[in-house]
Amino acid sequence: MATPDLGTSAVTAFVEDATAAPSLHNAQPWKFRFLRDSSTLRLYADFERELPETDPEGRALHLGCGAALLNLRVAAVAAGREPATRLLPDDSDAELLAEVDLTGTARPDESLAGLHPAIHRRHTSRYPFREDDLPAALRNVLCDAARREGARLVFPDASHVLLVLDLVHEVELGEALVLGLGDEVTYRPRTEPARQTIASDGTAVEALGPGQWGANYPVHDVAAARTGSGHGWAPTEDRPHIALLGTIQDRPVDWLRAGQALERVLLQATRDGLVASLAFQPFEWPELRWAVPDPMSLMGYVQMVIHLGYGPEGQPTPRRRVTDVLDIV
Numbered sequence: 651m652a653t654p655d656l657g658t659s660a661v662t663a664f665v666e667d668a669t670a671a672p673s674l675h676n677a678q679p680w681k682f683r684f685l686r687d688s689s690t691l692r693l694y695a696d697f698e699r700e701l702p703e704t705d706p707e708g709r710a711l712h713l714g715c716g717a718a719l720l721n722l723r724v725a726a727v728a729a730g731r732e733p734a735t736r737l738l739p740d741d742s743d744a745e746l747l748a749e750v751d752l753t754g755t756a757r758p759d760e761s762l763a764g765l766h767p768a769i770h771r772r773h774t775s776r777y778p779f780r781e782d783d784l785p786a787a788l789r790n791v792l793c794d795a796a797r798r799e800g801a802r803l804v805f806p807d808a809s810h811v812l813l814v815l816d817l818v819h820e821v822e823l824g825e826a827l828v829l830g831l832g833d834e835v836t837y838r839p840r841t842e843p844a845r846q847t848i849a850s851d852g853t854a855v856e857a858l859g860p861g862q863w864g865a866n867y868p869v870h871d872v873a874a875a876r877t878g879s880g881h882g883w884a885p886t887e888d889r890p891h892i893a894l895l896g897t898i899q900d901r902p903v904d905w906l907r908a909g910q911a912l913e914r915v916l917l918q919a920t921r922d923g924l925v926a927s928l929a930f931q932p933f934e935w936p937e938l939r940w941a942v943p944d945p946m947s948l949m950g951y952v953q954m955v956i957h958l959g960y961g962p963e964g965q966p967t968p969r970r971r972v973t974d975v976l977d978i979v
Contacts, residue, residue: 656689656752658978660729664691665976667725667769669969671913672928673714674705676851676967680715681745683977693719693748696975699851709905713953715747716909720799721769722750723910724917728766732756737906747906761798768920773966775925779959781887788922792958795918796895801911802949803956804894811892814955850970893956896949908953915956925963929955 661684673679679699683692693715700711719735726733732754739749756763789805796803806814895912897904912928919926 655686656684661691661978662972662976664722664725664729666972667766668693668718668722669972669975670769670772671714671717671721671909672772672774672916673717674701674710677701677711677714678851678970678975679711680718681975681977683979685979689751689753691722691750691752692746693722693750694745695747697745708902709953712747712902712905713909713912716906716911717913717916718909719748719750719906720910720913720917724762724765724769726750726752727756727759728763730756737903765914765917765921768917771963772916772920773964774927775961775964776927777925777962777964779887779890779925779957779961781889782960784891784924784958788924791922792893792915792918795914796911799911799914800907801895801897801953803911803915804896804949806892806894808889811890814892814894815890850968850974887959891958893958894949894952895954895956896952898950900951904951905953912954912956919958923960924958925961926959927957927964929957 665682668682669678669680677699679696681694681696683694684690685692695708695711695715700708705711723733723735731752733756734751734754736749736751738747740746784805793803793805893915895908895915897908916926
């Protein structure tokens with residue numbers, strides 16, 4: 651049976667789901683082009699939205715675009731399509747990150763389709779998490795989600811967690827000294843509530859959560875942006891649950907795979923009742939990505955630190971309109 655052609659409304663819905671993905675400072679560094687004749691959706695890097703001061707290699711840009719690609723695949727499978735994906739399909743076009751052929755009819759894939767309801771529920775939570783333990787079975791499910799996307803998720807032991815958190819805090823403090831420099835401030839947390847702005851990127855002040863007492867986990871905190879948020883201050887948990895997401899190699903194609911794995915883990919966590927926050931910045935230098943992995947694991951390079959737990963769901967952040975990121979030809 652022939653696969654029905656994709657209409658504009660279906661393609662728009664796929665891209666709207668894709669753009670719900672997380673990205674560094676919510677910069678949303680992606681563009682899409684749908685080719686009607688071949689029913690192919692292309693994902694491009696939007697280099698006008700790259701952040702050279704905090705993302706000098708473009709690693710976080712690739713992670714964010716990879717997360718958007720995973721959302722796109724989930725949306726396509728949930729709609730009965732079988733997305734055939736090629737990463738970095740054209741060596742001569744640095745902007746073209748992936749091609750997704752949407753002509754196939756999807757075989758049942760409950761592991762992906764079942765994540766679709768979580769796409770618009772998933773938000774970074776900057777609120778304190780409870781002290782509840784994460785069941786071993788749930789950790790295994792999250793590790794399997796990363797493995798299915800060609801990455802590895804590891805929950806380090808207590809001593810390694812301390813090492814990672816010390817590194818995160820050191821980098822956060824160093825970065826705080828240069829906040830406000832350059833155009834990247836555009837994508838940092840906004841000081842006005844979302845209801846008072848028409849911004850399509852950055853983080854609204856109500857999504858920041860309270861200030862941290864004795865912060866033991868990697869949540870990016872910008873004190874100046876927090877002024878007037880009305881959230882006050884709150885203690886954090888003593889033993890945060892930290893997971894390291896990593897890859898064997900450290901190339902752009904690995905960053906795209908890591909981004910897909912990251913979003914698959916986050917959607918699975920959301921589906922299973924967890925909340926999460928992320929630490930992009932500490933690993934924008936390759937020597938740190940190589941140095942942090944647990945020596946007992948098979949992980950070559952850490953691409954992301956994920957703080958997981960139970961607690962309040964995060965607030966949504968602004969999104970660019972689909973018409974601003976999608977071109978249909």
